[in-house]
Amino acid sequence: MVVANDVATTQKKAPHFSLSSTSSLPSSCCSSTAAKSKQPHRGGEWNGAEPSPRPTRVAAAAGEQVWSGGDAAVESRSRVRIESKGVSSVKKRGGMAMTGYKYQAQELMRDYLLADPLVPYTSVLVGIALCKMAYDLTRVLSSFYFKGYSSLTKIQRVEWNNRGMSSAHAIFITAISLYLVMSTDLFSDRLKGPITFRNSIISTFALGVSVGYFIADLAMIFWLYPSLGGMEYIVHHTLSLVAIAYTMLSGEGQFYTYMVLISETTTPEINLRWFLDTAGLKKSSAYLVNGILMFVAWLVARILLFIYVFYHIYLHYSQVMQMHAFGYYLTFIVPSVLFVMNTMWFMKILKGVKKTLGKWS
Template identity: 30%
Template structure:
């Protein structure tokens, strides 16, 4: 019977405690120190603010680790089904600690941040990661899905601007909107051909048939469902950008000139 290694369990437990501390202590203190608007938030918004702060921190840590593994972990890249999953297990264990922590907070603060979709999402992710952490199968594909976390910081930043009262057409909001759309496209849409090409390449091979039926279901089913939703969300984002670009008004045109000026000057 498959089991978790002591290292995996300790990393997941440390991750859980760390994210709980970030939510209850670190985020409230830092936010109050550096963002005056935080003190004026309602209790409900304060809970969601701290939750999104933790989400952003997790996304940056795990997302950057994912890129490192994709670029430099030859064992996983050469054998995407059964390659040495050591680094991937560390990354996935961090994520599992976060998911359990976040799910606990969602249930405890249900009136503020309760969402059935997120509970289902977290449970489905934990089910899929069980096979990675216990058996070590499909490390490349498990790691690849986590790259999508790199679009999370801009999504959260959009909410921060909204709750702080920034106008939708303000320069910070528009710069973040462009960054959000671009990052979402790059890490969720543009990478699809690479992901499904690797999936097609291993389908029907001997390593593929060594994957348990439950592992295949946890791998393929969620992948297709998530990417269908990603395409729908991308379509919605693109329509929003086009709508703003086509909208009349000197103020909006001037704002976009400023936005692109900031983007180009940063290159």
């Protein structure tokens, strides 16, 4: 029969189809198939001609199936799909590789740099390295963008670079302090437990970076003493270094440490005042505006904020008493000494602002 032959032909063209041969079919099935083939088609009666073979699927090289015996446009679209699939597979493999590198970097940070026993030490080394980078970057940028940099004396260039380094540290530690104190729940009253014992990997790591800065800056002060600062700077840096190192290693009193470190927000203004003075711009409007900003920042961050710290210690005195004896005394001694020094410097700033405003008026 014609239809049976067509079925056999179709089987030869597409061997992957799971159709049994017509010889094994019952005769009734063949007859019924023939009868069905004589049924009128949708458009009218069957005209007796052999039906055109249906398009069959042929496996493509890349695993994609295209239609054979069909329209050529279908094959073209299939080849486009095969090519796009190859490109997407390459991109997918590249993305998987990048994801693998990302996971390896995260494991390196977690298992080594940010592992709990190693965080204090690695963070200090990172802080010292960042100070070196900030020092060198200040020197390079100043030599390119400040014409008078080359005319400065050697000690002036060293102090110039050192103040650039201290400004970078001040911006970093102020941002971290404000974030941890105001934007996270680490020191929030909503959490239970003493606030004096709260800490995290981020808070400990940031304190280590600050310790690295104070070590580097204190070493430069001793090396070039008294060119970069007198005894008041040594006292300030030593107290800060001891207090921050203790809270970093013990995890105690980090809230009060970060509250005090917010006072570093005045450091960029102090350094900018020195930069303008050294550059011969003491009579410029920028010098006046910076002096006013320094006065306001000093009043808020080094006077009023310290008063709030003492008030907070008073309210949470029962929790402060639970600290180790060394940490307990540091909580009272360091802010008190720094507050006295801040008040003395504030009186000098106030006199300077009055003198400057008198000249401009």
